[in-house]
Amino acid sequence: MGYLFGPVLSRRLGLSMGVDLLKYKTCNLDCVYCELGRTACLTSCRDRFVPRQKVIKEIELKRAEPFDHLTFAGSGEPTLSIDLGEIVAQAKKIVDSPVAVITNSTLLSSPSVRKEVSAADVVLPSLDAAGENAFRDINRPASGLKAADMIAGLKDFRKEFSGEIWLEVMLVRGINDKEAEAIARAAESTEPDRIQLNTVVRTPAEPVEPLSEEEMRRMLEIFPGAELIPDWDWSVPKRVRDRLMQLLNSRECTLEEISLDQDLETGDVIKYCKILEKDGLIARRLLGGKLLFHAVDGFADDASRE
Ligand code: SF4
Incomplete structure (x- = not known):
């Protein structure tokens, strides 16, 4: 046991049962806003991090528990797991709820990764930059990763995937907010079903600042049709x-x-x-x-x- 977590209460996914295929914290990005802290293992090499059969067994054991989505997320970037496609496909046979994958989008430039992720019902990719400078500043990628490839991968994924794509854009004061218009154009060009705007509301890896609620509301003019997902008022009346x-x-x-x-x-x-x-x-x-x-x-x- 230990590869599933939750269900956690998620504003985007409701009751979300998480599946973690990684070791803490393995990612090909080191985002300044990451709530998991700095990336311990910065790598773009796909690998096996946890035993596949044990994960599948655990999904079988939890299948009767109530949750709205079975969500591949956790200690880093799920597409770095070479088992992602196989486990998502197996999970689809085991659970009745929709299967979701949260990804930073970088490996969607790979046809085989796109095929694996396509087994899910809902995919929640991220796009925080349209140009290479902002990509470097906000996402601090592993060497060889390019914003242009990521955007091209998202476009290809849209052509191949008929399920729901909910694209998240994280806006950070003084880092990528100045190129919001370029990000909006790039986001629209990838034709997601939903664009969800976020800012830093949880403890970030670096001391970066969020946009204010008023600034985020103004962003809706730049991203027409988008939704705001951050929760500034973290209290119960x-x-x-x-x-x-x-x-x-x-x-x-x-x-x-x-x-x-x-x-x-x-x-x-x-x-x-x-x-x-x-x-x-x-x-x-x-x-x-x-x-x-x-x-x-x-x-x-x-x-x-x-
Ligand atoms: S892609 Fe996600 S897990 Fe990786 S550093 Fe960025 S926010 Fe953290």
């Missing part, structure tokens, strides 16, 4: 917190039940549960194939009645 705690003190609920009962968007429920869980006010348990959330105190009462 008191009124919502009180109502949620009251509900979860009285009974255990799934995310959907909380959403219906409280008339809240699923994305907000995910955010609030993440915060309350981190604060130790609510906890989760798996029961009858459902992921249930409960107030920590309320659950003690329920447990004593069972």
